Structures are given as C-alpha cells and as structure tokens.
Amino acid sequence: xxxxxxxxxxxxxxxxxxxxxxxxxxxxxxxxxxxxxxxxxxxxxxxxxxxxxxxxxxxxxxxxxxxxxxxxxxxxxxxxxxxxxxxxxxxxxxxxxxxxxxxxxxxxxxxxxxxxxxxxxxxxxxxxxxxxxxxxxxxxxxxxxxxxxxxxxxxxxxxxxxxxxxxxxxxxxxxxxxxxxxxxxxxxxxxxxxxxxxxxxxxxxxxxxxxxxxxxxxxxxxxxxxxxxxxxxxxxxxxxxxxxxxxxxxxxxxxxxxxxxxxxxxxxxxxxxxxxxxxxxxxxxxxxxxxxxxxxxxxxxxxxxxxxxxxxxxxxxxxxxxxxxxxxxxxxxxxxxxxxxxxxxxxxxxxxxxxxxxxxxxxxxxxxxxxxxxxxxxxxxxxxxxxxxxxxxxxxxxxxxxxxxxxxxxxxxxxxxxxxxxxxxxx
Amino acid sequence: xxxxxxxxxxxxxxxxxxxxxxxxxxxxxxxxxxxxxxxxxxxxxxxxxxxxxxxxxxxxxxxxxxxxxxxxxxxxxxxxxxxxxxxxxxxxxxxxxxxxxxxxxxxxxxxxxxxxxxxxxxxxxxxxxxxxxxxxxxxxxxxxxxxxxxxxxxxxxxxxxx
Numbered sequence: 132x133x134x135x136x137x138x139x140x141x142x143x144x145x146x147x148x149x150x151x152x153x154x155x156x157x158x159x160x161x162x163x164x165x166x167x168x169x170x171x172x173x174x175x176x177x178x179x180x181x182x183x184x185x186x187x188x189x190x191x192x193x194x195x196x197x198x199x200x201x202x203x204x205x206x207x208x209x210x211x212x213x214x215x216x217x218x219x220x221x222x223x224x225x226x227x228x229x230x231x232x233x234x235x236x237x238x239x240x241x242x243x244x245x246x247x248x249x250x251x252x253x254x255x256x257x258x259x260x261x262x263x264x265x266x267x268x269x270x271x272x273x274x275x276x277x278x279x280x281x282x283x284x285x286x287x288x289x290x291x292x293x294x295x296x297x298x299x300x301x302x303x304x305x306x307x308x309x310x311x312x313x314x315x316x317x318x319x320x321x322x323x324x325x326x327x328x329x330x331x332x333x334x335x336x337x338x339x340x341x342x343x344x345x346x347x348x349x350x351x352x353x354x355x356x357x358x359x360x361x362x363x364x365x366x367x368x369x370x371x372x373x374x375x376x377x378x379x380x381x382x383x384x385x386x387x388x389x390x391x392x393x394x395x396x397x398x399x400x401x402x403x404x405x406x407x408x409x410x411x412x413x414x415x416x417x418x419x420x421x422x423x424x425x426x427x428x429x430x431x432x433x434x435x436x437x438x439x440x441x442x443x444x445x446x447x448x449x450x451x452x453x454x455x456x457x458x459x460x461x462x463x464x465x466x467x468x469x470x471x472x473x474x475x476x477x478x479x480x481x482x483x484x485x486x487x488x489x490x491x492x493x494x495x496x497x498x499x500x501x502x503x504x505x506x507x508x509x510x511x512x513x514x515x516x517x518x519x520x521x522x523x524x525x526x527x528x529x530x531x532x533x534x535x536x537x538x539x540x541x542x543x544x545x546x547x548x549x550x551x552x553x554x555x556x557x558x
Numbered sequence: 559x560x561x562x563x564x565x566x567x568x569x570x571x572x573x574x575x576x577x578x579x580x581x582x583x584x585x586x587x588x589x590x591x592x593x594x595x596x597x598x599x600x601x602x603x604x605x606x607x608x609x610x611x612x613x614x615x616x617x618x619x620x621x622x623x624x625x626x627x628x629x630x631x632x633x634x635x636x637x638x639x640x641x642x643x644x645x646x647x648x649x650x651x652x653x654x655x656x657x658x659x660x661x662x663x664x665x666x667x668x669x670x671x672x673x674x675x676x677x678x679x680x681x682x683x684x685x686x687x688x689x690x691x692x693x694x695x696x697x698x699x700x701x702x703x704x705x706x707x708x709x710x711x712x713x714x715x716x717x718x719x720x
Contacts, residue, residue, distance in 0.1 A: 325614030326601060331711035333677075354635040359626050466711055471614055483611055491623060496599055496616030496716040498630055501638040504714055512675075 146550040147522075148543070153530035155543050159517040162335040162510075167553070168462050174556040175442050175549070176201040178293045180302045182444040182456045183207055183217060185472065186286040187322035188234070193251060196234040199466070200290055201458065205278065206230050206240070207288070210251040217278040217290050218253050224273065240275070249275050285314040286321060287454075289444075305380030306440050312431055313448050315423065316397045317474035323454075324486065328469040330495045334507035336443060336465040339457050340545055342503050343445040344377075344387050344437035346537045347527060352506055356492060356499045360392055363491075364402035376533050377541040383441030383548025387536035391435045393450040393492075396477070396485040398432035404484060411481060439541070441548050451489035463511050469494065559658040563696060568664050568689070569652050571696050576647035579719050584628045587719070592690055592697040594621045599716050602705040606686065616716045631719075638717040643674035645718055649685075659691040661699065668703070670720050672713075679713040681705060681720050 145167075147156045161167055181201045188196055188207075195208035197220055204220040206229075220228045222242040229242040229249060239256065241248040248257040253275035261269075280291040282299035287310065289299055300307060314321050342348070350357065377387045394401035398416040400409040412432075419428035435449045445455040452472040457465045471489050473482060492499045513520075525546065528538025571590065578587040591597075599617035600608045610618035619627055630636045651667040663686065670681040683706040688699040703720040710716070 325610075325612055328601060328614060328616070329709035329711060330714050331709075332714035352637065355630040355633055358633075359630065362626060363622070479611070486610060486614070486618070490610075490615060490618055494614070494616060495710055495714065498627070501715040501717040502636070505638040 144550075145553065146546050148547070150529075154524070154526045155529060155539075155546075157523040157525055157546055159514045159521050159523060161549075162337065163462050163514050163517065165462055168459055170553050170556055171459070172202060174552045176292075176458070178291075178296065178552070179442050180280075180282075180289040180291050180296065180299055181442075182440075182454070183281070183288050183290045185321075185323045185454070185470070186215070186283065186288065187320070187475070189215060191236070193236050193238060194234075195230065195232075195237065195240075195251070197228075197230050197232065198468075199458070200456075201292065203278075203292070204228060205290065206275075208251050211238075212252075215281065215283070215288060216251075216253065217281040217288075218275040219278065221276070222247055223255070223275065224258075229275065247273070253277055285310055302382055303440065304382050304384060305378065306384045306386070306438060309380070309386055309436055309438050309446065309448075312436070313446060313452060313472070315431060316452075317476055318418070318422070319474070319476040321472050322475040323470045324473045324482070325471065328494050329467065330469075331460070331464060331466045332504045332508060333463050334465060334504070334511040335462055336457050336459040337545075337549070338507040338510055339455075339465060339467070339503075340439050340443060340445075341525075341542045342507060343447060343455065344385065344439050344541050345539075346387055346389065346437070347539065348503075348506070352502050353499045355502075357392075359491065359498055374535045374537070377536050377538070377544070379540075379544050380438070380440075383545055384439065385541040385544040386436050386438040387541055388434050388436040389536055390433060391449065394484070394488065395432065395435070395450060396473075396481050396488065398428075407480070408484065411478065415481075439545060441545060450492055451485050453489065453493050559660050561656070561658050561662055562691070563654070563659075563662070563689075565652055565654045565664075567696060568654055568687075569649075572649045572652060572666055572685075575698075576649050579647050580645050582631075582642055582645075584631055584719070588625065588628050590698055591624070591701075592692060592699050595624065595698055596620055596700050597624050597627075597719075598700070598702040599720060600702065600704060602707050602709050604704060606704065616710075627719075636717075638715060641674075643672045643718060645673075646671045647720075651684075657689075661688060661690050663688050668720070670718070672718050681713060681716075682707060683720075685720075 145158045145161045183200050184207050189209040192209055192211055192213050197206050206218045206220045209215050220230055222229050224247050227242050227244045229240040239248050239250055246259050250256050255273045278290045279294045280296055284300055375388055377385055379385055398412045400412040416432050419431055437447045439445055443456050447453045453469055454472055455469045457467045459465050473485055490497055494500055525539045525542050528534040528540055534540045575590055597619045600615050631639055634640050648669045649666050653665050655663045657663055665684055665686050667684045672679045683704045686702045689696050690699050
C-alpha cells in the first residue's frame with residue numbers, strides 16, 4: 132500500500148480527502164481533543180442555526196419552556212402578542228437563572244434571588260428599591276438579553292447566536308424540501324407528541340451525526356430489530372438497502388431517501404395493522420393524492436429519509452418521525468434531546484400505531500437506539516488508541532458510479548463542512 | 559371476592575423477580591406474568607397517571623413486544639447487553655394497596671444498579687404492580703417502573719429490565 136497517507140502520530144489535518152485514490156480519512160483527534168471542542172464551540176455552535184423547539188411546544192400566548200441549546204441556557208416563550216422569543220436564562224443583575232421550570236405558563240419571570248421581575252418581552256418591570264439605582268441604571272440596561280436571532284420554518288424554530296448570520300431559510304438550503312415533505316403529512320399542523328426524551332452517553336457528538344444517517348450499519352447493528360420486524364409481520368422482501376444517491380442539500384446538510392420493510396403511519400401499512408389499518412392508510416393516501424398528486428403522495432407515504440441539518444439537528448422520517456438534537460458536554464460525552472412529531476389531525480388509532488412504532492426502534496428503551504449508543508461508545512473508547520491507530524475511514528462508495536445511500540457520501544458532506552468551518556477558524 | 563395474599567407473599571414474589579433479573583433468567587422471569595401482561599417504563603420524572611398514548615415512554619410493551627424484548631435480550635446481537643451487564647435489583651418499601659384475588663395492586667421502591675465495562679449506572683424510582691391470582695399463584699398483570707429522576711443523562715438508556 133502506498134504510504135501517501137500518514138497513519139499514525141499525526142496532529143494535522145483533521146480531514147484528508149484524496150479524490151485520485153478515492154479515500155476519505157478523519158483524524159480521530161477530532162473526537163477527543165478538548166481544543167477541538169473549543170474550536171467547535173466558536174466556529175460551529177456560535178455561528179450555525181441550532182434547533183430550539185417546535186411551535187406546538189408553546190402553542191398559546193404566555194406559554195414558555197426552558198432549554199439548553201448550543202451551550203446556553205435559554206427561555207423560549209410566546210409573548211402576550213403571540214410572538215415567539217428566545218432569551219438567555221440569566222438575570223442581568225447577578226446572573227441567576229430567572230426561570231427554573233421546564234415549561235409552564237405565566238405573565239412574567241421573576242428571579243427569586245432579589246426579586247427582579249421581567250415581562251414576557253424580557254423587559255424589567257419591577258425590582259425592590261428601584262430608586263436606589265442611578266438614572267443610567269434605570270432605563271433599558273437591565274432587560275433580559277435576547278438571543279441574536281430566532282427564526283422558524285414551518286413551525287421548526289432555530290436560534291443563532293451570531294448577529295451576522297444569514298437568514299434561516301437560506302441556511303437550510305435544500306433541507307427545506309425535506310422539511311416540506313415532513314410537515315405536509317398534516318392538512319392542519321404537526322405537533323410534538325408526548326414530550327421530550329433526554330439522555331446522554333459517552334461518545335463525541337459527531338459520532339451521532341454520522342450514525343443518524345448511516346444506512347451501512349443497519350443490518351449488522353440492528354439485527355435484533357429486523358428479527359422483530361419479521362416477527363411482527365413486516366414485509367422484509369422490501370429491502371432496506373438504500374440504493375438511491377445521497378443528496379447534498381448545501382451548507383453541510385445531507386439526506387438519504389429509501390424504502391424499508393416497516394409500516395409508516397403516513398399511509399404505508401404492514402400486515403400487523405390488519406384490514407382496519409390498511410383501510411385507514413388507503414384513506415390517508417387518497418387525501419395525499421388529492422393534495423399533491425400521485426407521485427408526491429407515493430413519496431410521502433412510502434419513502435423514508437434520514438437527514439442531518441448541520442451541525443446537530445436530525446429529522447429521521449422512518450417508522451415514525453423523530454427530531455433529535457445533541458450537544459457535546461465534553462469531547463467524549465453528549466446530551467441528546469429527542470421528540471416525535473405527528474399530524475395533529477391524526478386518528479387515535481393511527482397515533483397509537485405511530486407511538487408503538489417509535490418505541491420499538493427509537494429512544495432509550497427501543498430495540499435499536501441503545502445498540503447505536505453502544506456502538507458509538509465503543510468508537511470513543513477505541514480512540515484511546517489514536518496515537519497508534521489514528522484515522523477513521525469514510526471512503527465507502529468513492530469512485531463508484533453511482534454512489535448510493537448505503538455508502539458514506541452523506542458523512543463526507545458533513546465532514547467537509549465541519550472541516551471548512553474549523554479550518555477557517557485556525558487560518 | 560376476597561384477597562388471599564399478604565404483603566409477605568408479594569415481597570416473596572418481588573424478591574424472586576429481582577433474583578431472576580439479576581441472574582438474567584428472563585424466560586423464567588416472563589413466567590411470573592399473566593399472558594397478555596404489559597410492561598411500561600414512562601419517561602424520567604413522570605407522574606403515576608401518565609399513559610403511553612399521550613406521553614412518549616421509554617418502554618410501553620404489550621405482551622407481544624414484551625416477549626420479543628426477552629427474545630432480543632437473549633441474543634448476542636443485542637449489542638448493548640453483550641457481554642451481559644451485571645445487575646442488582648433492590649426492592650423495598652413494599653405496600654399492598656388492595657383489591658381482590660381477581661386483581662390487586664402493590665407498589666414498591668427500587669434501586670437498580672447496572673454495571674458494564676467499568677461503569678455503574680443507577681436507576682431509582684418506584685414500581686406500580688397490578689397482579690392477579692392464577693391457580694393460587696400470584697401473576698403480574700401490569701408492571702410500570704417509574705424513574706424518580708430528572709432525566710437519564712448519566713444512564714443513557716433503559717436496556718435492561720428495571
């Protein structure tokens with residue numbers, strides 16, 4: 132083997148793409164080095180659009196929730212005027228978090244430390260002994276600090292901490308098409324169902340970005356899940372092999388789209404759902420055809436997709452829809468937030484099938500997600516050998532025609548953007 | 559119909575259950591259940607009245623999926639539990655809440671430790687049980703394990719039977 136690629140003891144660069152030899156390597160230091168994490172915070176999480184939540188989580192005026200996003204503690208609130216806003220959850224006085232509830236409804240936030248009180252637009256409306264402050268300290272300087280940018284696309288809200296950031300829709304680029312394919316499931320509105328799953332595990336956050344749209348690992352990592360699908364009456368003849376080309380959506384976002392053996396509550400029945408489920412799916416499919424024509428209806432009903440919106444927002448539209456975001460608490464630990472999204476106008480029986488589907492694959496008690504997390508933990512532990520075994524290979528499919536979704540092009544798209552942003556920082 | 563069991567009878571069953579789980583005898587564990595039984599693990603911090611049709615649980619197994627869960631955990635390809643983790647299920651504060659032999663309920667507090675690859679995770683909370691008597695034996699009709707913690711950031715998963 133030619134020795135043009137150093138395989139040990141190297142510190143730079145992080146990503147080595149060789150389009151003549153068709154190899155793509157990632158330096159394992161990118162997963163373990165605290166300096167890399169600091170660079171990621173500055174070059175990625177402080178600059179990119181980050182998902183904060185869905186409109187249905189604060190449906191009414193005066194609804195609020197608190198959530199950590201991008202290393203910050205935020206309040207996401209719908210004001211008396213119906214406008215959604217995001218504030219840093221810290222008192223301008225001495226810094227205490229002004230809201231300690233995960234979610235709720237109210238007319239104001241009061242920091243209990245010295246009883247400074249803010250309205251839902253963030254304005255300081257009351258503090259004890261206010262007359263003891265100078266004139267300069269009276270007006271405006273003690274309001275809650277608003278996040279630089281909060282924008283939404285079709286009910287999905289994102290924040291950006293960079294005043295100079297491009298607008299959300301421009302940033303989302305080609306991902307908009309796949310968000311549309313998801314939100315169009317409903318004629319009324321989509322909603323988050325049943326709250327948020329929060330869990331953590333000892334693996335670098337980028338491992339979950341890769342894993343979230345890695346089709347290659349499916350059959351080996353999730354063998355027990357596919358055993359279960361067969362036992363539950365799934366038509367396994369429909370192969371999971373993802374043969375379509377992965378799509379580069381721009382700005383580091385990518386997606387794979389494919390057919391699969393499991394049932395989809397948006398109109399792809401399986402035997403286990405019986406005649407009643409099949410009839411209901413047919414009805415849903417008919418409405419989709421009326422709304423979008425046959426081709427798009429078939430695509431919405433039958434096609435799964437896994438999409439990573441750079442850097443850390445996943446929409447996996449599979450046997451149910453999961454939204455997922457994850458953030459590093461250390462190079463080797465991440466915190467995951469996950470939700471499921473469903474049509475608000477869905478029948479109770481289809482909702483039941485949807486949630487059943489979700490839990491059998493997804494989440495901390497599912498038949499699949501815990502095995503993913505185990506694999507990612509093993510990767511992280513394996514990186515302790517990086518001095519002697521220093522590179523990840525993400526070359527699958529390079530030089531092939533066509534490149535398919537079971538290859539690794541979607542991960543290369545992620546890594547090219549990651550590398551561009553990190554390299555841009557050190558230059 | 560009257561209730562013929564005492565708290566001590568229920569404690570015996572729960573200690574047996576804990577022992578079967580600690581020793582990974584899951585097929586035997588399943589025989590403690592009535593056919594058609596359910597096993598639920600609501601999200602961390604949930605209140606006793608939650609149901610899986612409106613709340614996103616970690617586990618909401620009907621009988622079919624519970625039997626499939628046991629089958630899965632018996633396989634080497636259940637990667638998260640291979641090699642098998644070491645478990646210790648502690649059960650305490652058992653209270654018989656009443657009912658009759660057709661259906662009666664009990665609650666118990668628990669701490670479950672899971673150790674794998676040098677890391678020990680702690681799950682703590684309370685179980686709510688519904689039981690029935692079948693041929694003079696107590697059988698579990700429904701087990702719900704509530705995690706009385708904020709989230710599972712340090713545990714990461716619910717891959718064992720709590």
